[in-house]
Amino acid sequence: MRQELTLRGNQAVLARANPLAKFTAVTLITMVLALSIDWVSASVALAFELALLPLAGLTLGLLWQRGWPLILAAALGGWSTTILAPDSGQILLDARIWSISEGSLELGLGFMLRGLAIALPAVLLMSCTDPTDLADALAQKARLPHRFVLGTLAALRLVGLMAEEWQTIGMARHARGVGSHGNPLQRLRATLGQSFGLLVQAVRRASRLAVTMEARGFGNARRTWARASVFTGLDAWVVLGGLLIAGTAVASALAAGTWNMVFLSQQ
Amino acid sequence: MPAHSTSAGAGVRPASITARGWGWRHAGRSRPAISGLDLDIRAGERVLLLGPSGAGKSTLLHALAGVLGDGSAGDIGTVSGAGPAAGGTAEDADETGSLLIDGVPPRAGRGRAGLMQQDPETQVVLSRLGDDVAFGAENLSVPPAEIWPRVAEALDDVGLGRLPLDHPTSALSGGQKQRLALAGILAMRPGLILLDEPTANLDPAGVLDVRDAVGRTLDKTGATLVVVEHRVSVWKDLVDRIVVLQPGSATDSAVLIDGPPDQVLAQARDMLTAAGVWVPGYVPATRARAGQPAGPGGAGTAGQLLLAAEDLAVSRERPRRAGLRGGFRPVPPEPVQSGIAAQVRAGEALTITGPNGSGKSTFALTLAGLLAPVSGTVSATYDLSAGAGIDPYRWKAQQLISRIGTVFQEPEHQFVTGRVLDELMFGPKHLGRGGDRVDELLERLRLTELVDANPYTLSGGEKRRLSVATVLAAHPQVLVLDEPTFGQDANTWAELASFLSELLDSGTAVVSVTHDAEFSDVLGGTRLSLRAPEQQTPHGVEMRRREPGRVAP
Numbered sequence: 001m002r003q004e005l006t007l008r009g010n011q012a013v014l015a016r017a018n019p020l021a022k023f024t025a026v027t028l029i030t031m032v033l034a035l036s037i038d039w040v041s042a043s044v045a046l047a048f049e050l051a052l053l054p055l056a057g058l059t060l061g062l063l064w065q066r067g068w069p070l071i072l073a074a075a076l077g078g079w080s081t082t083i084l085a086p087d088s089g090q091i092l093l094d095a096r097i098w099s100i101s102e103g104s105l106e107l108g109l110g111f112m113l114r115g116l117a118i119a120l121p122a123v124l125l126m127s128c129t130d131p132t133d134l135a136d137a138l139a140q141k142a143r144l145p146h147r148f149v150l151g152t153l154a155a156l157r158l159v160g161l162m163a164e165e166w167q168t169i170g171m172a173r174h175a176r177g178v179g180s181h182g183n184p185l186q187r188l189r190a191t192l193g194q195s196f197g198l199l200v201q202a203v204r205r206a207s208r209l210a211v212t213m214e215a216r217g218f219g220n221a222r223r224t225w226a227r228a229s230v231f232t233g234l235d236a237w238v239v240l241g242g243l244l245i246a247g248t249a250v251a252s253a254l255a256a257g258t259w260n261m262v263f264l265s266q267q
Numbered sequence: 268m269p270a271h272s273t274s275a276g277a278g279v280r281p282a283s284i285t286a287r288g289w290g291w292r293h294a295g296r297s298r299p300a301i302s303g304l305d306l307d308i309r310a311g312e313r314v315l316l317l318g319p320s321g322a323g324k325s326t327l328l329h330a331l332a333g334v335l336g337d338g339s340a341g342d343i344g345t346v347s348g349a350g351p352a353a354g355g356t357a358e359d360a361d362e363t364g365s366l367l368i369d370g371v372p373p374r375a376g377r378g379r380a381g382l383m384q385q386d387p388e389t390q391v392v393l394s395r396l397g398d399d400v401a402f403g404a405e406n407l408s409v410p411p412a413e414i415w416p417r418v419a420e421a422l423d424d425v426g427l428g429r430l431p432l433d434h435p436t437s438a439l440s441g442g443q444k445q446r447l448a449l450a451g452i453l454a455m456r457p458g459l460i461l462l463d464e465p466t467a468n469l470d471p472a473g474v475l476d477v478r479d480a481v482g483r484t485l486d487k488t489g490a491t492l493v494v495v496e497h498r499v500s501v502w503k504d505l506v507d508r509i510v511v512l513q514p515g516s517a518t519d520s521a522v523l524i525d526g527p528p529d530q531v532l533a534q535a536r537d538m539l540t541a542a543g544v545w546v547p548g549y550v551p552a553t554r555a556r557a558g559q560p561a562g563p564g565g566a567g568t569a570g571q572l573l574l575a576a577e578d579l580a581v582s583r584e585r586p587r588r589a590g591l592r593g594g595f596r597p598v599p600p601e602p603v604q605s606g607i608a609a610q611v612r613a614g615e616a617l618t619i620t621g622p623n624g625s626g627k628s629t630f631a632l633t634l635a636g637l638l639a640p641v642s643g644t645v646s647a648t649y650d651l652s653a654g655a656g657i658d659p660y661r662w663k664a665q666q667l668i669s670r671i672g673t674v675f676q677e678p679e680h681q682f683v684t685g686r687v688l689d690e691l692m693f694g695p696k697h698l699g700r701g702g703d704r705v706d707e708l709l710e711r712l713r714l715t716e717l718v719d720a721n722p723y724t725l726s727g728g729e730k731r732r733l734s735v736a737t738v739l740a741a742h743p744q745v746l747v748l749d750e751p752t753f754g755q756d757a758n759t760w761a762e763l764a765s766f767l768s769e770l771l772d773s774g775t776a777v778v779s780v781t782h783d784a785e786f787s788d789v790l791g792g793t794r795l796s797l798r799a800p801e802q803q804t805p806h807g808v809e810m811r812r813r814e815p816g817r818v819a820p
Contacts, residue, residue, distance in 0.1 A: 132398055154392050160437065161388055167583065171637045172680035175673035176737065177697045179664035193683060200679065200723065208389035215332045215382040216392070216451060217406030226401040226414040 012057030012128055014238070019125075019134040020141045021235035025242025026121040032246040033118050038260045039106065041253035042113035048245045049120045056128040063120075066127060070119035078112025131156055133229070140229040147219060154209060162202055169197045279488040281310035282379055282458030284331065288364030290521075291326050291335060300326040302363065304521040306510065310458070313485065313492040315502050315528070318512035319542040320726055320756075323521065324495045327512075328461045330366055331493065332382035333373040368459060378407045380459040381452030385467050385754075387441040390448035396422070396439075397432030399447060403455040414454070421450035424487065425480040440623045442473020446480050453484055460485070462494040466501060467754040470623055470782045474501055481505070497756055499539075500547035503528050511535055543728075543756030551761035553789050557772045571613040573651040573745055573776055574634065574659070574671070579643035580605035581626055581633045602641045603629055609795050611745055613650070614774045616767075616792030618781060625797040627780045628676070628749050634778060635673040635747040636660045651744055668694055672743035676750045678734035679723065687725075687733060688718040694741030708736040711766065728759035735763070739770075746770065748779040752786050764789040 014022065033045055053063060064071070081104070088103025135153040139146040173179070178190050213219075253259040290302030301323025308314055316324050329335045366372070368379050381403070383390060393399040400418040409417070422428045425446040439447060445465055452460060462481065466474040482505050485492055496502055509531040513523040524535045532539070532546060539546050584600035604626030611617055611634070619627045632638045634645055636659025646657045647670070655666045662670070675681055684690045691705045709715045712732040717725065722733060731751065739746065752760050764786055767777050771790065781787055787794060
């Protein structure tokens, strides 16, 4: 987990773009997809995004490794929508309260594709963006308060540390006779105890880190930046690409007549 | 140093310190952490601060670093058990007298002092090497064009210049992290360098690397140094003055003794050793082992084989599941060490040594049944398992603690209750036994006075003693300890070594991971040295018996 926070070795084109440009493009796509539940706009966007994988230095295998919880969640969401949504059109399968109809299948499929199409850009962004560079861009270009941005960045490093500490505390408590055994209530109590142990360590670490940062002059209203966050021609293309994907998705859905504004329509 | 003085020497103006009747009380405490301090440190002086715990050494360093502002930043030690926050004494922090750097309060002169603390993990701020060094300079608004030359120079000075600037900081060892922290401080060009037990968490090689890096940079920049450290021998030749603090009061001065190192050490030797300070050339007296375990008159079970590791490969990672194409088969992780063979025998010590990253702790945890082997086996003989099965990793928690007890490096990781007595009774209660051994342990490890205290509020030495006692309360036949003497003062060290030697004589097997040669000398037995991964021979393991007359296992 801690290794994934840096992106050494990713030489892909998108890794060189300014994080803020990538962030803008992702936001554009996500916003458009959030507007409508229909399978056309979602699948058009998804097709574009899959085509962009190599530009971000990703392969399908890597994508699965990093994004499987999101992919699984999208599939699950689609399935439950399919069986639970109000039926319309021809009934395809009927098992008492669970039924699949043409209408609910379409809705479920749209839901799943939309979930994927929204999740994928986030995975793409994170796998070709170094958190430090993102923080630089947010503070220097988007003018977010640097104390907040850098504080968050430093805390993010501690999260990886905490994941290791969780494992150690688990073993340390197991060596005391507390562990993954007994009834669910006992297990819950063991987990709560372990969480408390982690919390204590997290607070200690965080306050020591805060002292370290303050002792290095952090907290002044003004600071300089050793790494200047700059926009290049590439970034224009990245934003334009985002616009193109979002626009094409809407246009094809409108053309196919499936555009379906979530907030306006009553099915 | 004339060769380098072009940039660094020009940028650094050594700082002087003046304290007059200075004192500080942390918010929420009734007694001041330090009071009545009168001290003058000239620009360019190098001072070692000594004193018993509670003398306010860390508080002074934090104040000089300008991080003792609102009373919350310096108040690191308390997380739980603080009681009602709005009680009578829980008011704001309180400062008396004056403490000045170059005639200015420390908070006003941001960047004049740089502070390094004990825990290497929290001395790193950012995830890339170069960025981390640049962090302080950026905060001081150094022009960007000037920052990168400073970064390169600082990394060179601490001996990390060969690593690329985008090297991940998480991949550094503890000693390297501390040197990185020093580089981050140097890039700020401070006139005062403050080190708060900078080497307490490091292995011997790391300790010397950090000490030498500090020495080199002081020679080059001429900055003032104030260092707090228990191990005097490490810093003695580098400093030109030792100041011994005592818990001050309204009438007594906080400074007990002050002078050149040799003079202070001669003058205060007894007082310092009594306070647990590691004075050079002093090895605390410990109980000697009672002869060879298998010698005449030895206990009947002495030397009995309890636990054996064969061709063992270890890792902290769990097996991953291969992806779709791999058919979701488990993929074993890359071992940190392999080909380990070792035997654990009743009444005998096994000491595991080796450099950082050689998998010492991982091996010990695997031997203790807490981690699954990557390959090879750990097997318990019937004498130990008593019917629980051959593989300790498959034992239930209850079965494990009554057979193999493991003491972790950080005592707090093992605290499971809010009271010292409950902590000790926890094991026996879960095993359905009475606390017959608890009173004895309380007595023997001097915890009787503390039975009602919250474990988290104990001192470092008390926490260590408690963590050993809690594990032993379950009566394990094998005791595994991970760096038990790390960061301990000489008194706790001696108590621990004596206690373990007693334990060995009574037939318990003691396995310890340690860098501490004196400690393993007291325990005797077998030494297993693991090698660093890059210099591994086919087996990367070397085993040596230090007792004559017995065949190496």
